[in-house]
Amino acid sequence: MxxxxxxxxxxxxxxxxxxxxxxxxxxxxxxxxxxxxxxxxxxxxxxxxxxxAEERLKTRVQQQEAVADLGQYALTGCGLDALFERAVESVAAGLNTEYSKVLEYRPADNKFLLRAGVGWQSGLVGEAAVGAGEESQAGYTLQTEEPVVVEDLRTESRFSGPSLLLDHGVVSGISVIIGTTTEPWGVLGAHTSERRPFTEDDITFVRGVANTLTNAIEREQLEGTLRQAEQRYKTLLENFPSGGVFLFDDDLRYLVARGEGLSAFGLTPADVEGKTLTEVFPPAVVERQKPKYRAALDGETQVWTQEYEGRQYRLSTLPVTGSSDKQLGMVVSMDITGLSASV
Structure with a gap:
């Protein structure tokens, strides 16, 4: 019954x-x-x-789970394109909308590029552009830190609808900035072809997805900056004149070995990196350098000269703090053969 x-x-x-x-x-x-x-x-x-009320609670829980799942996915190293695809799918499903999109702001052109989306005509993702002026919902969203909700685009007075929305018969929608108004990356949006309201829970959901994307983008940008800095650092070391730079750990294992001086002994970074002091150099060299390596790991800096294969070198060992505050050591070797003064 x-x-x-x-x-x-x-x-x-x-x-x-x-x-x-x-x-x-x-x-x-x-x-x-x-x-x-x-x-x-x-x-x-x-x-x-x-x-x-029960349905609203169920929907809110599902939306919260979707944001949490997206955050976990962002930490898997999936890449931004895959993350954007997952985000628009989550937004469309979480709001039950026909359309969703990630727009990337291109300040040089003052336009948005449709980076990812659900429901749009084939061929538009990656190609379609939207104006960033106040004539578009996305452009208007860029000017405010608050989510923008449109109940009926046909009667909207704050901005006009761009062709991307009009061509798809969009009536209602919600959009949130990705990034900040001072450093905007783009806009996240969802739309329907029928008039419908969006609740505070819906706004919180879209905002949560946008925040997840913002964090992932900032992390990607930071990692890119670090990669560039690391590459410049390696380039500098590889071209270190008449000598070499060596970074070692507490096992006296070389983590980095670069410099023009390596080739003078027929060595490459691959011949040294990953190997210990005793695996690379003869016992006579090891006997003199090992105590100085240990001193560097204990926080002491030392400078000395040493002959190796008929050439004179000035060497410096010094302490270096690595990642997670791990103590490392560095050796800087300079060929001073023929110089009038040496240490």
């Missing part, structure tokens, strides 16, 4: 009892007058309100 509210006449307590046992939520006794209809209407209203 369905969970409905049946009318029962007097003397039907047995029927009512069986109905409740079968899962009926409530029942009303038949009686004269209209009071029973008012009571029935109130109970139906309460049940509908309760059902809607």
């Amino acid at each position: 369905d969970s409905i509210e049946p009318f029962t006449g007097k003397g039907s307590e047995e029927v009512a009892s069986e109905a409740v046992s079968a899962g009926v939520s409530d029942y009303l006794q038949k009686r004269g007058g209209t009071e029973r209809y008012t009571l029935l209407a109130n109970r139906i209203t309460n049940l509908v309100t309760q059902h809607r």
